[in-house]
Amino acid sequence: MGAKIKVVERKGKTFFEQLYLIEIFKGMAVTVGHFFRNLRDNSNLYVRHYPEVKPEITPRWRGRHRLTLHEDGSIKCVACFMCQTNCPSECIMIEAGEREDGVSEKMPVKFEIDLLECIYCGYCVEACPMDAIRMDSGVFSVTSSNRENMMIGIAELIEPPGAFNEDEYQKGVG
Amino acid sequence: MSLLDILLILLRIAFGAFVPLSFVAVLVWMERRGAGFFQDRAGPNRCHVMGFRAGGLIQNLADGVKLIFKEDVVPAHITHKFYFILAPMLVFVTALLCFAVIPFADVLVIGSKEYIMQAVPLDIGILWFLAIVGFGVYGIILAGWSSHNKYGVLGGLRAASQVISYEIPMGLALVSLLVVYGTVNMTEIAQYQGQLLFGFIPMWGVVVQPLGVIIFIIAAFAETNRTPFDLAEGESEIVAGFHVEYSSMKFALFFLGEYVAMFVSSALIVTLYFGSFQIPWFATETLLFYATEVAVAIMVGLPIGAYFFAGWIRKNNKSHYDRPNDPRRREATVYIGLLWLMVMLVEVVLLGYLVFAQNGIADRLLVMILQTGTFLIKTTMMCFVYVWVRWTLPRFRYDQLQKIGWEKLMPLALLNIFITSAVIVSFG
Numbered sequence: 001m002g003a004k005i006k007v008v009e010r011k012g013k014t015f016f017e018q019l020y021l022i023e024i025f026k027g028m029a030v031t032v033g034h035f036f037r038n039l040r041d042n043s044n045l046y047v048r049h050y051p052e053v054k055p056e057i058t059p060r061w062r063g064r065h066r067l068t069l070h071e072d073g074s075i076k077c078v079a080c081f082m083c084q085t086n087c088p089s090e091c092i093m094i095e096a097g098e099r100e101d102g103v104s105e106k107m108p109v110k111f112e113i114d115l116l117e118c119i120y121c122g123y124c125v126e127a128c129p130m131d132a133i134r135m136d137s138g139v140f141s142v143t144s145s146n147r148e149n150m151m152i153g154i155a156e157l158i159e160p161p162g163a164f165n166e167d168e169y170q171k172g173v174g
Numbered sequence: 175m176s177l178l179d180i181l182l183i184l185l186r187i188a189f190g191a192f193v194p195l196s197f198v199a200v201l202v203w204m205e206r207r208g209a210g211f212f213q214d215r216a217g218p219n220r221c222h223v224m225g226f227r228a229g230g231l232i233q234n235l236a237d238g239v240k241l242i243f244k245e246d247v248v249p250a251h252i253t254h255k256f257y258f259i260l261a262p263m264l265v266f267v268t269a270l271l272c273f274a275v276i277p278f279a280d281v282l283v284i285g286s287k288e289y290i291m292q293a294v295p296l297d298i299g300i301l302w303f304l305a306i307v308g309f310g311v312y313g314i315i316l317a318g319w320s321s322h323n324k325y326g327v328l329g330g331l332r333a334a335s336q337v338i339s340y341e342i343p344m345g346l347a348l349v350s351l352l353v354v355y356g357t358v359n360m361t362e363i364a365q366y367q368g369q370l371l372f373g374f375i376p377m378w379g380v381v382v383q384p385l386g387v388i389i390f391i392i393a394a395f396a397e398t399n400r401t402p403f404d405l406a407e408g409e410s411e412i413v414a415g416f417h418v419e420y421s422s423m424k425f426a427l428f429f430l431g432e433y434v435a436m437f438v439s440s441a442l443i444v445t446l447y448f449g450s451f452q453i454p455w456f457a458t459e460t461l462l463f464y465a466t467e468v469a470v471a472i473m474v475g476l477p478i479g480a481y482f483f484a485g486w487i488r489k490n491n492k493s494h495y496d497r498p499n500d501p502r503r504r505e506a507t508v509y510i511g512l513l514w515l516m517v518m519l520v521e522v523v524l525l526g527y528l529v530f531a532q533n534g535i536a537d538r539l540l541v542m543i544l545q546t547g548t549f550l551i552k553t554t555m556m557c558f559v560y561v562w563v564r565w566t567l568p569r570f571r572y573d574q575l576q577k578i579g580w581e582k583l584m585p586l587a588l589l590n591i592f593i594t595s596a597v598i599v600s601f602g
Contacts, residue, residue, distance in 0.1 A: 031212045
């Protein structure tokens, strides 16, 4: 056998604990301590004043997608449809076209992501053989007042730069 | 009836009707900001009118507007619409009526006439309270039943089981209290508590009935449907219990009713056990005798208190992040200005009293205002205890509440009656 048995002490059976009131007063002393600490100086509150103060996010955070570019500014994506095939929520819609800049044979003429469908699972990033799609834009709050704006195309996807430096990001991927 | 009589009657009724209603706003604010602070978060502090947030009080305004403009739905499956609509009214009206017999100041003597400072100057005091409060729970049961909804019925059932658990210990706790006071008249009870025990302890109910006060407060928590006994509306298991089918102002009436009930039962606890309007060691006669000194003391003390309060506002009313030209600082400046304006107003009134109007009706009015203030401060503190307990304790199951009511509180209350009676018979 040899399994170690840890005996957990059962609380709440003594006379004073059975009276409830003493324990209740102890609990109330704890909460009122917090109350007066915060009332005296409300900078003690454990909250972030959100819309003004943004949370710090890590390189592994899966934010809004972005399409990466080569050094010369051409798009890395070769329209291989790996991400679209792999997407569990079927939110990626690619239309492939001939590539004229000589980097490879194909490129997307349309690359749309429906952010209302997307579940931010990151499978597209894992599937991509060209490291062309990433979720490191650092945008964690995507809002809009209508559905149409939630469908983003190549222009919006290229636009944000990576929010983290390359080394930090690669650590997260590895 | 002279003009003064009518004026005072109007004043008392206005006090009895509007003070609980205006306190609802304060209590909701206290509850929500208090809950925030108990849990180390901020609570509602964003709503504002022209940048003035009044510490979060403006949120109530927004809530009120929202509730008024919501659609008032009476679901089609409800067959007894009359009872469905009657229920929230019952809850609200009974809560408000209870306050009518609670004295907020000592008997005001003007000339040869005496004015009892209750909204309704009844002699039966506590009996009125017991009768009306017992009626209030019908509103909840009726709401649960007429909603024709499983959760609603369960909520109503729980309310019914609750009422049989707490009413008996509450009544018995009151019996021993009445043995001590020898009267059911609230004003006389309050006057009794102005005496001193052994010449130096204020003879408050809490001193002469230490066991009774615990029983009564526990029962009062159950009676107002507040945590830890808010099982009639257990959100986690029966959605919202009895008010699950209500929307808009009908829901708001339940909501208001709950807070009015909380205020009224705090007022009752204060009246019965914590000396009512009595300032400790300063009975009405003493206050009248030293009216000038008291006025001077207030005139000195008020600016000192206001200075510290202003410092607190200055320290806490600021943005907790970098913000150019912090508007909250400007807000604080305005609040502090208003505070000093109010202090100045009070000082001027008191100065006028000291110079022109001593030793007359003015003395008595001053004492009345002081006592009303004391009563309201004590009641607010008791309400804070309600909030404090709500954000500390989890909810009881309803068999646990019955067990506490029948097996613990009732024998204790009976024991309390025997002890009290024995002491009264042998010493009194």
